[in-house]
Amino acid sequence: MGAALTVNIGAASMARAEVLLRWLAARPEDVFLLTETSAGSGTTYLLEAFRRAGYAVVKTPDGGERGAALVSRIALAGPPLLLPEVSIPGRVAAAGLDTTPRTWFLSVYVPSRDRSADKTARKELFIASLLKAVAELPAEQRGHLVIGGDYNVIAAGHTPPYPGFLSFEYGLLDTLSAQGFIDAYDHCFPAGPHPHSWIGRTGAGYRYDYFHVGAALTGRISGCAYLHQTRELGLTDHAAVRLELDLGAVRLPCRNPAEPEEIALF
Template identity: 40%
Template sequence: MSLITVNVGAPSLERAQRQLCWLAERTEDVLVLTETKATAGSQFLAEAFSAAGYAVTFPDHAPGELGVMIVSKLASTPDPLGATLDYLPARAAGIVLDTADGPLRVIGAYVPSHDATAAKTERKKTWIQHFSRALEATASKAPLLLGDLNVLEPAHQPPHRGQFAPVEYDFYTGLTEQHGLADLYRHLHPDSVAHSWARRADLGYRYDHAHGSPTIRDSPCGCR
């Protein structure tokens, strides 16, 4: 089984039509699309994949709010986290896949960004707290795969000191210490310096992550 996360950038209808040409040719079984929005572009993607027979999970987005869509070639049922998250709920979407090894939970999360304003900083902090509680409340024996997050690991290179708050680093470490999830990329590439987004060539960030339960971490897998 393979999965990919793609930031679609709250697409216009014209951009979404071009994105669909690329996404429809992907070989992955599950597409986790982040930065979706209640606009014609995101709705077009949801309707096009649904019409083609994919299982589409696209939570209701409040006007102007960003979120997540999950598109699966495999049959799925809603993960309980979606109904449990009670603050900016469109920022996370979850499905349960019926695999040969039993149920697999897949959760996509698009953590709110923040800037220098107190309001956006508090908004991000509040969402992280509510998401962590929802993750705890829906914990089960089924293995879980979570991405893409929009946070950095504490030992990130370059350090980007002062740009991120303790609550953000605590959220990253809490996924392992509180929820038992491993950073799969870091587990497989312990010394690698890799970035998923860059403001310029010499200023990169590994914002995007795949965290998995121990059974996923210890099974044959790849992460890039």
């Protein structure tokens, strides 16, 4: 396996999904962790195009919620990994992949919030339940787990600092670190520069999108980068994040999902 990529697709409309599909189809990564999927036609089109092209697609039923999906040209090593204890199950999608060593990938889309008590409590419950679910995974899975997606939180040491975040939001990254997960970008660039993956209307930059890698895979991280082409091309308002991992892999015989499917004539 060469690399994985995570990107928030912003509940893509049909028109934007068509452009996103062409961009993703031209990418070299083996695994895509897509966040802010939706029940709309754009997400359906995107995921079905990958399925028809032979990719493995994992999408937890979301009940109309914004959610997450996993798309892989590496074969799944068994059924998708279920995390029903997560408070909003449709916001995670996980599976083991047929790599050497065996790895598990978890795509996650943490809810955003405003200042309302309801949305704050909803986000706090989701983060607590996600961290508990990850902590309770068997040690083998946890050590070989790759978590990626839009966490909708920043680190306590974020540059620039933003005072509006709450302790439970900082705690997501702190707890992952305490559980042995490595922030892939910080591992590759311990001295910076500090990346941003979402730029607000005022021009303020936030690092919301991440890859975290289980302790047993640390030595296999060979690169991590924030790709701003997705923002610059108008595909979404988030940068994508690319993670390079040195792993052996069994790949599926996929075709280009952006090309029309050939129909045999008899």
